[in-house]
Amino acid sequence: MPTAPPPAARPRRLGEHGLAWAFLLPSVVVLVLFVAYPLGRTLYLSAHANDLFGAPSRYVGWKHYADLLASAEFRDTLLTTALFVLFTVVPGVLGALALVLLLENRIRGVRLLRSAFALPFAFSVASASVVFSVFYNPASGVLNGLLSRLHLGPVGWLTDSRYALLSVAAATVWMNLGYNVLVLSAGIGSIPDEITEAARLDGASGLRLARSVTVPLLGPSLFFLVVVSTVNALQSFGQIHVLTRGGPDGATRTLVYSVYQKAFAYGSSDFGTASAQAVVLLVVVLACTALQFGVLERKVHYA
Amino acid sequence: MTATLTGPTAPAPARPARRRRPRPRTLLGRSLVHLLLLGAALTVLFPVYYVFAGAFMRPDEIASYPPALVPHSLTGRNFSGAVHAVPLARQYANSVLVAGAVTAAQLLTSVLAAYAFVFLPVRARRVVFGAFLATLMVPWEAVVVPNYLTLSGWGLGNTYFGLVLPFLASAFGTFLLRQSFRQFPAELRDAARIDGAGHWRFLWRILVPLSRPTLAALAVYVFLSAWNQYFWPLIITRTAEMQTLQIGLSTLRDSEMADPGLILAGVVLSLLPTLALVLFGQRFLVRGLTTGAVR
Numbered sequence: 072m073p074t075a076p077p078p079a080a081r082p083r084r085l086g087e088h089g090l091a092w093a094f095l096l097p098s099v100v101v102l103v104l105f106v107a108y109p110l111g112r113t114l115y116l117s118a119h120a121n122d123l124f125g126a127p128s129r130y131v132g133w134k135h136y137a138d139l140l141a142s143a144e145f146r147d148t149l150l151t152t153a154l155f156v157l158f159t160v161v162p163g164v165l166g167a168l169a170l171v172l173l174l175e176n177r178i179r180g181v182r183l184l185r186s187a188f189a190l191p192f193a194f195s196v197a198s199a200s201v202v203f204s205v206f207y208n209p210a211s212g213v214l215n216g217l218l219s220r221l222h223l224g225p226v227g228w229l230t231d232s233r234y235a236l237l238s239v240a241a242a243t244v245w246m247n248l249g250y251n252v253l254v255l256s257a258g259i260g261s262i263p264d265e266i267t268e269a270a271r272l273d274g275a276s277g278l279r280l281a282r283s284v285t286v287p288l289l290g291p292s293l294f295f296l297v298v299v300s301t302v303n304a305l306q307s308f309g310q311i312h313v314l315t316r317g318g319p320d321g322a323t324r325t326l327v328y329s330v331y332q333k334a335f336a337y338g339s340s341d342f343g344t345a346s347a348q349a350v351v352l353l354v355v356v357l358a359c360t361a362l363q364f365g366v367l368e369r370k371v372h373y374a
Numbered sequence: 375m376t377a378t379l380t381g382p383t384a385p386a387p388a389r390p391a392r393r394r395r396p397r398p399r400t401l402l403g404r405s406l407v408h409l410l411l412l413g414a415a416l417t418v419l420f421p422v423y424y425v426f427a428g429a430f431m432r433p434d435e436i437a438s439y440p441p442a443l444v445p446h447s448l449t450g451r452n453f454s455g456a457v458h459a460v461p462l463a464r465q466y467a468n469s470v471l472v473a474g475a476v477t478a479a480q481l482l483t484s485v486l487a488a489y490a491f492v493f494l495p496v497r498a499r500r501v502v503f504g505a506f507l508a509t510l511m512v513p514w515e516a517v518v519v520p521n522y523l524t525l526s527g528w529g530l531g532n533t534y535f536g537l538v539l540p541f542l543a544s545a546f547g548t549f550l551l552r553q554s555f556r557q558f559p560a561e562l563r564d565a566a567r568i569d570g571a572g573h574w575r576f577l578w579r580i581l582v583p584l585s586r587p588t589l590a591a592l593a594v595y596v597f598l599s600a601w602n603q604y605f606w607p608l609i610i611t612r613t614a615e616m617q618t619l620q621i622g623l624s625t626l627r628d629s630e631m632a633d634p635g636l637i638l639a640g641v642v643l644s645l646l647p648t649l650a651l652v653l654f655g656q657r658f659l660v661r662g663l664t665t666g667a668v669r
Contacts, residue, residue: 087494087573088494088495088497090490090573091490091494091496092490092496094486094487094490094494095486095490095491095496095502097483097486097487097542097543098483098484098486098487098506098543098548099487101483101539101543102506102509102545104524104540105521105524106509106512106517107509108520108524109519109520109521109524110512110516110520113517113519113520116519169414170411173407173410173411173414174411176404176407178404178407178408181411187415187418189652190422190649190652191421191422192648192652193422193645193648193649193651193652194645194648195601195602195604195620195648196602196620197602197620197623198620198623198641198644198645199421200624201623201627201637201640201641202421202424202638203421205428205627205634205637206421208631208634211436211437211634213424213443245418245421248418277403305513306513306514306515308515308604308605309604309620312608312624313624313627327515330515330518330519331609334519334522335609342523346520349515349516349517349518349519350516352513352515352516353512353513356511356513356516357511360511
C-alpha cells in the first residue's frame with residue numbers, strides 16, 4: 072500500500088503544528104463533548120442517587136449495580152435481550168446465507184431478484200416498524216386475515232407475551248436482510264474463481280460445493296456479520312418503541328429499552344439506574360467488539 | 375489492524391462483471407432453486423408491495439376481514455389525510471435539513487481531521503488517532519442520558535441545534551478518509567508542492583476532488599444514518615413541529631391506528647427519497663453501506 076511520505080521528510084514549518092491542531096480541533100471538540108465526557112458522566116451518574124428531577128444527589132457507590140443484580144425485573148431484561156439477539160442474529164444470518172447461496176446459481180431472473188432483495192434498504196427502522204405494526208394488527212392486520220382464511224384463530228402478535236418478542240424479532244430480521252445479503256454477497260465475490268472452478272472440476276456441485284468450499288471460505292464474512300448483527304441487536308430501539316413499548320408486561324423490554332424507560336418514559340427521570348444499565352450495555356457491546364478485533368487480528372496473521 | 379477493514383478504498387465489493395456461476399445440473403435442481411428463490415422473494419417483497427397497495431385502499435377495503443390484497447379503486451384520500459394528521463411536510467423538511475446539515479458537517483470535519491493525520495505533523499499522532507478510534511467502540515445508547523442532560527442544560531432541547539450538534543463529527547468518517555488519503559500518490563503530492571501549492575490549496579484543489587468516490591460513499595452512509603435516526607430525535611424534541619419524519623411516522627401510527635391506509639400513505643411518502651436511492655443509486659448505496667460494514 073503506497074503511503075504518504077513520513078512527515079519528517081517534509082520541510083517542517085512552525086505553522087504546520089498549528090494548522091494540524093486547527094484541523095483536528097472541530098472533531099476533537101465534538102468527540103470530547105458528546106462521547107468522552109458523557110461516558111465519564113454515565114459512570115458518575117451510575118454511582119449517584121438522584122432526586123425526582125434526575126439531578127444527582129449523593130454518592131451511593133455500587134448500590135445501583137447491586138440493586139440491578141438483585142432485581143428480578145433486570146434479570147428478565149437481560150434474558151429478553153439475550154433472546155432478542157438469538158432470535159434476530161440466527162435467522163438473519165442463516166437466512167441471508169441461504170439466499171446468497173441460492174443467488175449463486177446461474178438461472179434466469181437472478182439479477183432481478185438480487186435488486187429485489189435490496190428493496191427493504193429503503194425502509195428506516197421506524198418506517199419498517201410502522202408497516203409491521205399494521206400487519207400485526209389483531210383485528211385488521213393482514214397476518215390474521217391470512218390465518219383466518221386457513222381457519223386459524225386470531226393471534227395477538229404484539230399483545231400476547233408469548234409472541235411479542237418473536238414478532239418484533241421477525242420485523243427486525245426483515246429490515247436487516249438486505250444488508251446481510253449485501254455483506255455475504257461481497258464475501259462470496261471475493262472468493263477466487265480458481266478455487267470454485269477447481270472444486271467443480273473435481274466433481275463438486277450444488278450442496279456439496281456450498282458445504283465444502285463456499286461456506287468455509289465465507290467464514291470471515293460470516294463471523295463479521297454475526298458480530299455486527301449482535302451489536303445491532305443489542306442496540307435495537309426503534310422497532311421496540313414503535314411496536315410494543317417494551318410490553319406486554321415487559322416481554323420485549325431489552326437493555327436499551329430499559330435505559331430509555333428509566334431515564335425518559337412516563338416522566339421517569341431515574342438517571343442513576345438508567346446509567347448503571349447503560350454501563351452494563353457498554354460492557355456487553357465492548358466485549359463483542361473486542362471479540363471481533365481479537366479474532367480478526369488472528370485471521371490476519373493467519374492469512 | 376488496518377488490513378481487516380474494508381471500505382471504498384478497497385476494491386469495490388460489487389459483483390464482478392463476468393463471474394462464471396454454476397448452473398444446476400438437473401431439471402429438478404433448477405426447479406428447486408427457482409422455487410426457493412421465488413418463495414423467498416415473495417416473502418421479502420410482500421411488505422413492500424402491501425405498503426403501496428394499502429396506501430391506495432379505501433378504509434373499508436383495508437379494514438375488511440379478511441383484508442383485501444389488491445386495491446379496487448385507487449384513492450388519494452389517504453395521502454391528504456396523512457399530511458393533515460401530522461405536520462408531515464414540516465417534518466419532512468426537518469429531516470432533510472437535519473440529515474443534510476449532519477452530512478455536510480461530518481464531511482467537512484472528517485476531511486480536516488483526516489488531512490491532519492496524514493499530511494500534517496501531529497504530536498503523539500498514534501495516541502490521538504487511537505483515541506479517535508476508541509470513540510467508535512462506545513455505543514450511542516450508553517451516552518444518551520448525559521448528552522440529553524448537556525443539550526437540555528444548554529437550552530437546546532427541541533431545537534435544530536439540539537438535533538444535529540452531537541453528530542457534527544465522527545471518528546468513523548475521519549478513519550475512512552484517512553485510509554483513502556494515505557493511498558494518495560506521493561508523486562502527486564510532491565508535484566503540487568513544487569508548483570507552490572500550500573496545504574490549503576492542495577487539500578481543496580487536488581486532494582478533495584480526487585477523493586470524490588470515497589467522499590460520496592461516506593456522504594451516502596452518513597445521510598442514511600442521520601435520516602433513519604430514531605432514539606435521539608425522539609427524546610430531544612417535544613413538539614410535532616420540531617420532530618423528524620421518523621418520529622412523525624411513529625406518531626401517525628399511534629394516532630391513526632384505526633385507519634391503516636392513512637398510516638401506509640405516510641410511509642410511502644417517507645420512503646420516496648430512500649427508495650429513489652435504492653432504485654437509481656444502487657452503486658452508491660452499496661458502496662455507502664459496505665462503508666458502514668467497518669463498524
